[in-house]
Amino acid sequence: YFRLQELTSSANYQGLFLPGGIKSEVVLVDEMLMRCLSLVSCQKECSNFIRVLQPYNSTHLYICGTGAFHPICAYLEMGKRAEDNIFRLESSHFENGRGKSPYDPKMLSASIMLDGELYSGTSADFMGRDFAIFRTLGEHHPIRTEQHDSRWLNDPRFVGVNLIPESDNPEDDKIFLFFKENAMDGEHTGKATIARIGQLCKNDLGGHRSLVNKWTTFLKARLTCSVPGLNGIDTHFDELQDVFLMSSKDPKNPVIYAVFTTSSNIFKGSAVCMYNMADIRRVFLGPYAHRDGPTYQWVPFQGRVPYPRPGTCPSKTFGGFDSTKDLPDDVITFARGHPAMFNPVHPIGGRPIVVRTDVDYQxxxxxxxxxxxxxxxxxxxxxxxxxxxxxxxxxxxxxxxxxxxxxxxxxxxxxxxxxxxxxxxxxxxxxxxxxxxxxxxxxxxxHRCEVYGKACAECCLARDPYCAWDGTECSHILVHAHTGKYKLGGWFVNIKSECTHTHTHTHTHTHTEPILSRPLQKAYFLLLKPFCC
Structure with a gap:
């Protein structure tokens, strides 16, 4: 489903706008609207901005909005198939949206629905001071991050949340959150923004005596994306904007793409960095960040780490405990005071794969x-x-x-x-x-292969993996039904170097056909290569 970010109600009907331009029959209560107008200066903010749109089951979506600074959620019936042409709100099942959608439409939030449970990173109060990661709905008691502890979350702005398996055992599944927040006290000079990746166990039920209805497996680490500079001074891109997970053959190891921008008003730039799960897991298995007091620096924790290691999911894979409620007190105490890892997660190759500076966009x-x-x-x-x-x-x-x-x-x-x-x-x-x-x-x-011109040379020099020269024009490469290969006739385009023909006939004589090769130093030249005609 395509989630729309800025769906608002009109000025003359304070209702809920939904995808497709269809207006629901939900009317915001006059008291809610008047209360909102008395508290905020911008009238447009007293609308219902959709912030959660998640598949709930085979026939319904779960939808939440800001509700004029009074978050509200509902179930939207869509039918099993598009041709069912059903688009109906369950008017008898409206729910409080606190802990699911932010109050303020300007607040960044993220969510995912898994097995009937909603995981949300959002603000939970009108003033936007109580930020938390929540799990709501489902059969379990609602659970959240520790409240008013900047070591856990420090004015976070959530960007994305994803499920990534840890092993073949579903009990080890982890939820990964991507967000940016203010640096912890002593972590950085000044009020700096830090990009983060957080993890928690899907089967976390909270603690028994401490961290009751709070996450016991939450950990976070810094996500870096920087260009190495002279004299060891790097150019950092710390404003995390978006994240995309590219699946691989192994569902436990997707490749993570992340978009960053600079925090500086003087230097404007953007970058894309790639990360692999092996590096991320290595950081979460590394040293915890620790300091002895507010005047001390953050250092790697050198003491004894309790067993089972904080952040480990209770399961048969790693042994010993069936539930987080069974965890020893020293594990819970350590987890409460050490939610951050000391080492950062560096991108693949140690630098961005795409960088833009000195342009008028980000x-x-x-x-x-x-x-x-x-x-x-x-x-x-x-x-x-x-x-x-x-x-x-x-x-x-x-x-x-x-x-x-x-x-x-x-x-x-x-x-x-x-x-x-x-x-x-x-x-x-x-x-x-x-x-x-x-x-x-x-x-x-x-793909728009036709824009690359009418000649083989132009088609090949475009180096678009979607396109190839078919002998007469630059065309989209189709997927072969049996092999899964992208193929078009007998022609292929080599993205790295060349444009070559693969037709073979009964004739045995050979001649040379110019093809395009792309060497180093970004210079193009014609390379003669024999082929059978």
Missing amino acids: FSQLVVDKVEAEDGQYDVMFIGTDLGTVLKVVTIPRESWHDLEEVVLEEMTVFREPTPITAMELSTKQQQLYLGSALGVSQMPL
Whole structure:
């Protein structure tokens, strides 16, 4: 489902707007509206901004909005199939949205629905001071992070939340949260923003005597994305904007793409970094951050770590405990005082794969499509900006997959007026990209091979993994039904280097056909290569 970020009610009808432009029959109570208008200066904020839109079961969505600073949730019946043409709110099942949706539409939040339980990172009060990670709905008692402890969360702005299996045992499943927050006291000079990745166990039920109805397995680590500089001074991109998980053959090890911008008002820049789960797990198994008092520096914890190690999910895989309520008191006490890891998570290759500086826009959103060309797989990035444009970028290895070259395939304007892209969803089935902004929703194809010209050379030099020369024009490569390979006739395009023909006939004589090869130093030249005609 495509989640819209800025759906608001109209000025003359304080109702709930839903995808497709259909207005529900829910009317915000006059008292709620008047209360909101008396407390906020901007009348537009006293609307219902949709902030949670999650599949609940095979027929319903769970939807929550800010409700004029009084969060409200409901169940939206959609039917099992699109052709059912059902779009109906369950008017008898409205619920309090506290701990699910923020009060303030300007607050960043993130959520995911798993097995009928909603995991949300959001603010839980009108003033926007009580930030927490919640689990609500389902059969278990609601659970949250520790309250008013800056070591756990320090004015966080949530970006994404995902389930990533830890092993083949579902009891080990972990929830990973991506957010940015103010640095902890003593962690950084000044009031700096830090990008974070947090983890907690899906089967966490809270503690027995301490941390009752609080997460006992929550840990967080810094997520770095920086360009190495002279004299060891790096340029940091700390404002996390968006995260995309690219699945792999092993569901336990997706590749994580993250969009960052700079915090500085003087230096404006954006970057995309990649992370692997092996590095992330290594950090969470490393030293905890510790300091002896408010005037001390943060250092790696050198003392005895209790058993089972804090952050470990109770399961048969790692032995001993069936529930977090059975954890020893020393484990709970340690977890309460040491939620942060000392070591940061560094990106693959130690630096960004895409960087933009000295431009009039910044990155805001990202989705990635895995495309298989004749010479291998490529991850094609679609990067949305705060000006409403989309960059289509592919990274190509130079000497190895750890040394990547960035190639911008297209830069497209999506909306008529410059407006930040706030949501992006990709449909590989439809081969379409869907984009959301405050102005509305738009869609665009993943590939436009016809724009690359009428000649083989132009088609090949475009180096678009979606496209190949078919002998007469630059065309989209189709997926072979049996092999799964992207193929078009007998022609392939080698994204790394060349344009070559693979037809073979009964003739045995050979001649040379010019093909395009791309060497180092970014210079193009013609390479003669024999082929059978």
